[in-house]
Amino acid sequence: MLSITLNEDKESLLRHPIDVYLLTRRIAIEWQEVKHLLGKKSKPLFDIQCNLFGVDCHQNTTLKNTSEIMTRFDDKITNKELMNSAYGLISLVNTYGLDIKSLINGLIKYNNGSRNEVVIKSIEYSNAKIWLTQAITKIDNKTTDETIAKTFKYLSSCEQEIGISSEAQRYLRISMAIKPDIESVKQQIKSETKLNPIYGLSENGDQLCRGEKLLNDSIISQLNCYFLNTTEIPFLRLTRIKVEEKYKRPQILVVHDFMSDNETQTMISMTKPSLRRLKVVKKNESDSDEEGFNIRVANGNWLYDNYHPVLQTVSRRIGAITGLNTTYAEAYNAIKYSVGGYYDYHYESSNAYRESNGSQRIGTWINYLADVEAGGATVFPLLNVTVLLEKFAALFWHNLYDSGDTDPLTLHSGCPVLVGDKWIATKWIRTYGQEFLKPCLNESYLYIK
Numbered sequence: 001m002l003s004i005t006l007n008e009d010k011e012s013l014l015r016h017p018i019d020v021y022l023l024t025r026r027i028a029i030e031w032q033e034v035k036h037l038l039g040k041k042s043k044p045l046f047d048i049q050c051n052l053f054g055v056d057c058h059q060n061t062t063l064k065n066t067s068e069i070m071t072r073f074d075d076k077i078t079n080k081e082l083m084n085s086a087y088g089l090i091s092l093v094n095t096y097g098l099d100i101k102s103l104i105n106g107l108i109k110y111n112n113g114s115r116n117e118v119v120i121k122s123i124e125y126s127n128a129k130i131w132l133t134q135a136i137t138k139i140d141n142k143t144t145d146e147t148i149a150k151t152f153k154y155l156s157s158c159e160q161e162i163g164i165s166s167e168a169q170r171y172l173r174i175s176m177a178i179k180p181d182i183e184s185v186k187q188q189i190k191s192e193t194k195l196n197p198i199y200g201l202s203e204n205g206d207q208l209c210r211g212e213k214l215l216n217d218s219i220i221s222q223l224n225c226y227f228l229n230t231t232e233i234p235f236l237r238l239t240r241i242k243v244e245e246k247y248k249r250p251q252i253l254v255v256h257d258f259m260s261d262n263e264t265q266t267m268i269s270m271t272k273p274s275l276r277r278l279k280v281v282k283k284n285e286s287d288s289d290e291e292g293f294n295i296r297v298a299n300g301n302w303l304y305d306n307y308h309p310v311l312q313t314v315s316r317r318i319g320a321i322t323g324l325n326t327t328y329a330e331a332y333n334a335i336k337y338s339v340g341g342y343y344d345y346h347y348e349s350s351n352a353y354r355e356s357n358g359s360q361r362i363g364t365w366i367n368y369l370a371d372v373e374a375g376g377a378t379v380f381p382l383l384n385v386t387v388l389l390e391k392f393a394a395l396f397w398h399n400l401y402d403s404g405d406t407d408p409l410t411l412h413s414g415c416p417v418l419v420g421d422k423w424i425a426t427k428w429i430r431t432y433g434q435e436f437l438k439p440c441l442n443e444s445y446l447y448i449k
Contacts, residue, residue, distance in 0.1 A: 016419065017092055018106060020339045021085050028082040088297070088340035092416055093127055095206050096375065100130040108374070108419060125161040132158065149178040205345075205381045209415035214384035222248060228321065235320045246385050250398055250407050254387060255321065258394040259314065264369040266310045267303065267425050271334040275299040278335065296343045296414075300335035303425065318365050318427055322396065325433035328359075332367075337376060337422035343414035345381070348428060349399045349406045360404065362438075363429040366395040375418030382409050389422060404431070 093100060099109040132155040139148055156171035204214055228241035246252040278300050305311045311332065319326040337343075349360045366378070371391045378387045378395060387395050399410050414422075 016106070017089055017108070017339050018103060021089050024082055024085040085340070088416070090127065091342075092340060092375075092418055095209050095416055096418055097210065098418075100127060101134060104131075104134045125158045129155065129158040129162065145178050149175045152178070204384065205379060205413065208379040208381060208384065208386045209375070209377055211377070211386060211388065213386075216384075219247075233320050235316065241321060246387055247380070247383050250383075250409055252380065252383075252385060252387070252397040253395070254390070255394045255396065256390070257392050258317070259367055259369075259392045261392070263310050263314055264367075264392065264423075266308060267332070267334055267367070268369055268423055270303055270308065271301055271336070271423075271425075274301040275336060276301060295346065297341045298335050298337045298343065300333060303332040303334050305331070314367070315427065318394075318429075322363060322365070322429065323437060324363060324429050325437055326427070326429060328430055328432040330361075330428040330430065332425040332427055334369075334425045335423070337414065337417045337424075339417055339419065339421075341376075341414075341422065342416040345411055345413045347399070347406055347408075347411060359430045359432045360406075361399050361428040362431045362434060363396065363398050365427040365429065367425040367427070368393050368395070369423035369425060370421065372417060372422045373419035375416055376420075376422040377415045378412060379415060380410070380412045382411050400431075 092098060093103070102109045132151055135151050136155075139151075152171045152175035156168045156175060159165075159168035159171060207214060223245040225242070225244045228236070228243050230236040230239060230241060241258075242256040244254045244256060246254060276299060278296055278298050303311055305315050315326045315329065318324075348364050349362075368389050368391055372389050376389050379385065397410060399407060401407050
């Protein structure tokens with residue numbers, strides 16, 4: 001059991017799930033109320049501030065900065081983002097088995113081991129019941145009757161879905177007694193209270209994200225840790241490359257202490273100024289842009305090797321270890337996953353893309369640029385493999401069969417980040433340039449020894 005408390009300092013403000021949700025709520029709802037009170041709809045906020053304080057606005061830096069900050073958040077975060085933030089929080093609770101009562105009070109109790117199976121109709125409704133029960137304990141004289149009535153109404157719906165009809169009726173009667181004119185309390189609100197977290201793993205996926213060991217002992221006994229034989233690799237001859245096997249075939253490897261502190265910090269500092277919301281390329285023309293955003297929740301950008309000598313050195317080292325030509329590899333996809341950030345199940349290659357383009361992602365190399373307090377592991381659900389984050393380490397696997405077709409067992413996912421920030425830089429190596437290094441992608445050539 002891992003316990004993490006809410007931090008008060010500004011540096012750690014957005015490293016706690018509750019803080020992230022509350023900040024989103026303040027900007028989506030309370031910020032709009034502030035703008036309304038200041039009369040932004042009828043005249044510019046800047047002019048209002050000048051009249052209110054009676055100063056020369058053009059000489060007052062504080063007023064200028066305040067106006068710019070408020071304008072910057074204009075329509076940036078809406079109720080839609082607030083709903084997604086709430087769903088993300090629910091996903092973290094479900095994935096990591098968080099204790100909701102403790103979470104409400106700023107303490108994260110993270111169950112990273114096995115837990116007893118609880119058979120209920122819907123874990124989402126059961127968790128929602130706990131949230132609502134905690135909300136009732138927070139009611140004070142500032143809470144409106146309508147809010148109280150709605151809270152009991154939703155609690156009634158949860159009890160109904162779980163199958164406790166007597167409690168459902170009791171809460172419904174309380175709701176109607178407090179605010180009998182709320183039309184919705186007289187209706188079935190099943191569609192309103194059904195929770196559908198954006199990130200949905202299979203049962204073993206949740207277990208893998210929590211760090212539970214599901215891999216068969218007979219498979220584990222065959223896995224090895226070793227130093228890479230560098231005697232015939234001039235670029236690496238004086239280095240010791242520590243390799244840990246996570247799976248045999250497909251071969252999944254962790255290379256420990258691959259990067260230096262200077263290299264990780266260089267990549268992070270180059271990425272920070274240009275961070276932007278990432279989405280996944282559409283698989284079909286019929287797919288919506290929203291689907292591309294929901295598959296991955298993260299910010300990042302591309303770092304090309306010619307941007308900095310450090311990037312060139314790291315790419316050369318990757319090529320030496322894998323035996324692959326990185327000249328035609330893609331730029332580094334440097335990514336920051338904040339609290340709740342994830343990458344849903346996906347493959348790095350597809351047979352359809354191979355037929356239309358000809359060049360596939362033969363290998364995936366992920367550099368871990370920073371440690372994360374909790375969550376954010378990479379999991380392979382069809383293999384029951386979990387790879388926990390470790391700063392300076394790298395993760396590598398081959399995506400293709402020797403025939404060039406996608407290996408279906410390489411299906412993988414980036415688990416939601418529970419606390420902290422996850423920084424990675426992924427290098428996808430393509431089949432272009434491998435013609436003489438891996439002829440016909442013969443299976444014996446694919447594996448690192």
